[in-house]
Amino acid sequence: MKRHIAVDVTGLLLAVVVTAASIQDRDAGHRLLAILRGTFSTIRLVWADGGYPGRLLGWANSLLALRVDIIKPKPGSTGFHVRPRVWVVEWTFRLAQQISPLCPRLRGQARTPRSDGSRRHHRDHDQATRPNLTVLNHTLSEGTTSRRTIRSFIQWRHRTGIAARFTIRYRTARTTPLAASTTRLELIRTTIEADHITLSTRIAALLLLLYGIPVRRIAELTLENITTTPPGPTVRIGTLPAPLPEPLLPLLQQHLDSHANQKTTNHESRWLFPGTRAGHHLTEKTLMQRLRKLGIDIRAARNAALHDLSKEIDAASLAALLGYTPNTMNIHAARAAIPMGSYPAIKHPKR
Known part of the structure; x- marks a missing residue:
């Protein structure tokens, strides 16, 4: 397998x-240049490696307006040397080795001894990539919801042996927004x-406002998560079913009867x-x-829903109902200033 890339003058x-x-x-150069031209219409000049000679140059100039x-x-040069x-x-390939799951195979490189010039070249690359690891550390600690994907990716790299363990500092939330109980009820x-x-x-x-369920978990609910029991309908979010409040039942039944998007491609x-x-x-x-x-x-x-529910139900039971960890x-x-809030989490016995 071969990989061909086009980058700008900064390596992006x-x-x-x-x-x-x-x-x-x-x-392969024909395909690469065609993609490059279709994506970036203002590019006029491309520098290429010696492996792309011949008719490619004339084809790019006549059809793509690319020089x-x-x-x-350099004439007479031997061994490793940095080419302009x-x-x-x-x-860029070296940087990909730090962040891509395909990095060990990206260039098909063999583990051969390096010359002094090669070692200096790669040492410079290592130094250049360190700031990017700092940026990654900052993104994981202070970033948005993308940090979940980034964290899972780094953990997967370590489990598969692609890279060593990457340790980051614990993320501390800058703010903890909390709506008032009256606002939530309104x-x-x-x-x-x-x-x-x-x-x-x-x-x-309503599921968000009543139970404080993450939006991702709401989107992933299935019909099997809604069950009818003698005490009343329930929704299974965590390990224990949570009762559905009466005002929600007519809306839920109407939704189940119509079930949006089933008339199109989601039969x-x-x-x-x-x-x-x-x-x-x-x-x-x-x-x-x-x-x-x-x-x-x-x-x-x-946060408001979890804040209010914590006043009514102990942390361990609430964790089992809503799918959160007891520590959360x-x-x-x-x-919420609940006296039992600092107690160790009580684990429910397995059934």
Whole structure:
């Protein structure tokens, strides 16, 4: 397998083409330049390695209006030496080794002894990539919801042996938004009475306001999570089913009878909130956008729900009902000034 990339003068990635190892570089160059031109219409000059000679240059000039200059080795030079412009591409490949799961195979490099010049070259690359690790550390600690994906990716790299363990400092939230209980109750009343709002959006909003469930978890609810028991309908979010309040039942039953998006490509969907793509649920991003249009501050509303519930139910039971860890519920209980909030979490016996 071969990988061909186009970068700007600072090493930022612009285009990528992956081909079989049997494909010659000049043939893959046609695809790479076509992608580059289709994506970036203002580029006029491209520097290329010596593996891209021949008809590629004339083809790029006549059809793509791209001037391709080949960077050749210095006459009479032997061994390793840094070539103008080419080192930027090499630096990008080296950087990819730090952050990509494909990095050990990115260039198909063999573990061969390096010359003194090569060692100096790679030492410079290592020094250049350290600030990027600092940025990654900052993103994980202070970033938005993308840190969950980044953290999972780094953990996967370590488990598969691609890279060593990457240790970061614990993230401390800058702020903890909290809506007032009266605001939360007013939002619940407004959502129940908002007949002009899509039914699925109202139900999702009520689940957030009543239980403080993460939006991602709401989007992933299935029909099997809703069950009917003698005491009344329940929703299974955690290990224990949580009872559904009476004002929510008529809306939920109407939603189950109509089940949005089933008339398009999501026939017989198992999701409580089907998306427009067949077999997929509504995305977290879409659901968050709909909730914000209702005037709901998602983080503040979720914290308010957990804050109020912590006053009524002990942390261990609340964790089992809502799918949170006992430690997380202990934190919310402590913020709500509940005396038992700082007690060790009580684990429910396995059944």
